[in-house]
Amino acid sequence: MLEIKSLYKKQNDNVINNISFKVEKGNLVSIESSSELSDILIKLILDNEVLGTGEIYIEGIKHSEYIKKNKKNIGVVFREEGFYERLTVDEYMKYYSDIIDSKVNYKDVMLKFSLLEIANKKIKTLNYSKRKMLSFAREMLKGPKILIFQDPIFNMDKEGTRIILENIEELYSKGTAVLAISMSFKDTMLIGGKTYILDENGMEENQEKKDEDISELNYKEEKGYLHKVQKIPAKLDEKILLFDPVEIDYIESESGISNLNVRGEKFPCMMSLTELENNLEFFGFFRCHRSYIVNLQKVREVITWTRNSYSLTLDDKQKSAIPLSKGKLAELKNILKI
Structure with missing residues (x-):
């Protein structure tokens, strides 16, 4: 679904150093990275930044060509986002649903994210966790083939974390390719899937073992x-x-x-x-x-x-x-x- 080959990009003091990985259909990949590298990687994937060297493919098509015709297939939740602050939660979701001509009932999506109970609240009154869930709910209206999620549960409250993790799991279990990029190593471990660490030296896979392997732990x-x-x-x-x-x-x-x-x-x-x-x-x-x-x-x-x-x-x-x-x-x- 999403394939990155030998990607290199230097921007100021930040370097994405010859990384390669895939996010297959129906799979979850979690990457721990600095905020700067996270921003660069997402911009490169979305063709908002010129590649240094390497290639990016989406569904086997070069990402620049794919995005021109199929941008609606890609859901993106950024670390920080702007909203129409004067709209209510319901007005915002309906407005976005109409714009993209969503085939998904926006009320059903709001229910999944516990947003119906605050449907009439203006966005400017929402706390960080509710705004994050609203961003995710908006992207769910696309029925995305790929979801790119920046810092999904960073600084989220307990209930918000549970809701986001449940919906990420539901997405990839239904065939969406999910890429989560987090500043927190602990968040990466909690989100799960195939996990990587990205830094200036490159990207390394973190091997998580099963509980039954604990028998090998001690002398x-x-x-x-x-x-x-x-x-x-x-x-x-x-x-x-x-x-x-x-x-x-x-x-x-x-x-x-x-x-x-x-x-x-x-x-x-x-x-x-x-x-x-x-x-x-x-x-x-x-x-x-x-x-x-x-x-x-x-x-x-x-x-x-x-x-x-x-x-x-x-x-x-x-x-x-x-x-x-x-x-x-x-x-x-x-x-x-x-």
């Missing part, structure tokens, strides 16, 4: 052999995510809960800090403080503040500063050969 003696740690479990709502050790920047204990810090976001883990320390020792992790375990591959600086105060600066998304206990300094120096 343990069984029938005379040792199972290798391959994944670390974390909880995200009703999902269990399994992270490769290399993905984890550091782990911190807060109120007795071990939180995995991955790409600037926290994921609660079902294992204790001591269990994690034992299991991750051979993957280059170090217990630098009673409440912290750090991935030594991410350490950029060891900083001395005073004779008794030290910290580690990480080369992660947030440039995190992690406390280093004085008693751990000599051990760390020995490990790092400094």
